[in-house]
């Protein structure tokens with residue numbers, strides 16, 4: 303009953319996501335906004351019914367439309383930066399749209415888990431499709447912990463710099479803008495090529511170690527009732543799930559112990575729950 307209530311409230315939030323900006327701001331009901339809501343809606347339904355294969359067509363469509371067609375428009379990082387710029391300038395009347403964009407995405411992630419990063423984001427999609435499992439490198443867990451901190455620093459910069467200097471910075475250093483617009487300076491091209499090359503061996507390096515939006519959504523995901531959980535009572539510690547978790551969200555610090563989960567880097571791909579022979583891992587909320 304409680305789960306039903308949560309899911310119902312989550313789907314109502316998605317409806318709000320669709321309707322609120324046109325109602326409150328009088329802005330045209332843009333195709334971009336409608337598609338984002340639709341993608342999140344499909345992702346939430348597919349995840350609910352364990353149709354994990356739907357993730358790939360959704361990501362491919364997102365790369366095509368939000369990425370190449372709209373020039374990487376689906377970047378809520380920009381909304382967060384705009385919010386801080388307007389706050390810094392004291393232009394409170396302009397706050398509403400970016401505030402709604404950021405807040406509702408956070409609310410959706412709270413109810414359903416981080417389906418945005420795992421199932422919808424075009425930048426994550428590019429890295430996902432490039433990753434080659436047979437060449438995959440699993441980094442030492444402590445190195446992963448260390449590298450993950452970088453994105454929290456980037457997030458702090460994303461909040462503080464626009465507030466102080468009243469302009470957006472991230473778009474100037476976002477390598478994926480260059481990829482989707484086929485235009486940008488040489489240094490960005492070099493950064494982009496580095497990330498694309500790395501993505502062949504390391505699962506989603508930009509998402510896991512550099513993306514400020516991923517950092518923010520990961521923090522919310524940590525408290526989501528829709529997050530993955532491991533039942534340590536029934537777990538046989540055979541590591542079937544950790545081998546399948548490319549993002550290393552599932553990891554073991556000591557051999558023979560049940561896996562730990564770093565929820566912030568879980569993309570709800572469902573690989574772990576599909577592989578656990580005892581069914582002791584999955585979404586409980």
Ligand code: SF4
Nearest residue numbers: 419423426509513516
């Ligand atoms: S971490 Fe950033 S780039 Fe990666 S999927 Fe999430 S929002 Fe997109």
Ligand code: SF4
Nearest residue numbers: 547568569571572574
């Ligand atoms: S394998 Fe499991 S823990 Fe790892 S990212 Fe996918 S859903 Fe999350």
